[in-house]
Amino acid sequence: MTLDSIPHDIRARISSVDSRNAHGLRLMEMGLVPGAPVRVVKAAPLGDPIQVCVHNYHLALRRAEARSIHVTIEG
């Protein structure tokens, strides 16, 4: 599953990040690395971007970017 498709408020962990382009590296530098705990907080009123909580701080990213982040649900 990818970060843009998991339900809100569910604890998950990042398993891998598509980094074929510079975007992926950028996302990882911002803390979205494999192994990091992550949680989707909400989506903007128009559905995009989404707000996620990673390592206890909050980031906003577009769904297209979130699609590069693969996660596993922890419960």
Added chain:
Amino acid sequence: MSAILEMSGIDQSSSAVAARPLTVIIAGNPNAGKTSLFNALTGLRQKVANYPGVTVESKSGEWAISDDLPAARLIDLPGLYSLDATSLDEEIARDLLLDRGRMKADAIVVVVDATNLVRNLYLALQLIETGQPIVVALTMYDLAERSKLKIDIERLSAALGVAVVPVVAKQRRGLLELAHAVLNVGFPQEFQPLRLVSGSVQDQTQADHHTRQSALIKRYATIERIVSDTVETSDGSRKNLSERIDRIVTHKLLGPVILLLVMLLVFQSIFSWASLPMNLIANVFSGLADLVRAYLPAGIFSDLLTDGIIAGVGGVVAFLPQILLLFLFISLLEDSGYMARAAFLMDRLMRAVGLHGRAFVPLLSSFACAVPGVMATRTIENPKDRIATIMIAPFMSCSARLPVYTLIIAAFFAGRTVLGIVSLGAVIILAMYLLGIVVAIIVASILKRTILKAPAPPFVMELPPYRLPNPANVGRALLTRSTVFLKRAGTVILSISILLWALTAFPRNQTNQGSSASATQIENSFAGRAGRLIEPVIKPLGFDWKIGIGLISSFAARETIISTLSIVYNVGDNSDDKTSSLVDTLRNAKRADGTPIWTPLTGVSLMIFFLLACQCMSTVAIVRRETNSWRWPIFMVGYMLALAYVASLVTFQGGRLLGFS
């Protein structure tokens, strides 16, 4: 032996030193408290400049680092998340940090947010890997203490191999210890696990994806280990508070409503609250001009002083209330963390027209006045997005256009209603505003597809925890912005004011005094001749040479067309109600063959011209300043003029074809 003092050649044995000042760079993540620390260390001894050739600002200041030494030069870099730069800001910061720039730093202070250790340590780790003298300033330490975050400073310092100094900038805690640490900084201890990647960092930035990715992952693994060794878990209460606030602030329905209210507040302040001080300033300057006229003998010099210089300077200073108010709000919104939420809410809409979410506030502000609006675009990090926003900001019908719209409506569309309810005038004004927005959107899309084309940068943006803005920081930001405006934009505006005054004042009208003197003066001046010269060109737009003079002089400031037209059409100098007599004059102005010069169609054509043309030297000056080149303001004036001409042409000729006169 202190590496830093050794390198700078300071003889430590004697206390009286004639040493060169140290240079210290401050680096760190955005929102990590870098600016607060910089302000606390430098006080008011700061100055702002542009890095050569680019729009990024450099901030430097003096840090009284020790009683025995000259003040150190402290350089504040743009915030960055990693040395693998993705934006121009970060590239500049990266180059300086890697010693490639002209400034060789004696030491680097890395600001690390104690409440956000994991991500902040990423940059710190990269910098430590470069092997330069580094001190870590652990900011937000009071917040960490309050949320019961326990950080073992000694262990952290040992793990990183550099000094770690907790600071609380706004309470001025830890500053002396920081100075001490910087003066005694050595090179990072040889700490094998941190030599994570082979080769220098320079090699790294050219390295391929795979290498960079594995380096990245290794660093984060190291960070996780260090943090779990040195930090006892927090209860994250501050974060929870922010999340609770966000439940309302970025709520699907309430969020946009709150944003609308906030924007209305900002708009209202620039539009109406600023008008009181602006009128005050205008009165002061016209009083000054009267004083000069009373005490100096009438003549060229007196005119230059009153109509050229005092009017010019007064025009510049008149902007200050709007700029100060707008930046007050922007500082408060940015420092509190709300700005990021606003961008979050607006991004989808802005992106649909090719702009960044952060373009919303500057563009909205431009409805009051483009000058502070353009200055506000500095919150947009991507330079191409920023320039695109600057280029379309003038299409937001600013308050200076209103007198022109009002005049035309009063002359030709007065007293009529639409559907019996709304006045035609209000509908027309609304239409002008909407037209401006539509044109802006189209132009932005074209620009982003052509000359400002760039691969879309990743949007990923931090939503910092809500904080109470620090009054000292806000005050300093206001001081900086106003000084920058007065010094840079002010000089350009003043020069152009004087130039335009000269164009209308020369050649001198020697013949008569009396009520038609000013009209004759203007007609025979260079500006008047220019008006006649361009008449054939503007005739297809429905304008004659008198309007031509108005167009030329209003290129400095739109509103001046009212007074220029009054003079050219000989509306009495003493009339208080220039507009109404001007209205009558316009309605009755006839050509030699008896046909009216001014028709409703002419009026509409003029309004459209004024909507689209860039007739504001203040905007030109501020765009020059913010883009750090003449290329963009010239382009802006050029393309807007072309657009205005074509639109006016289409309106007038099209209207004629359709049977309107």
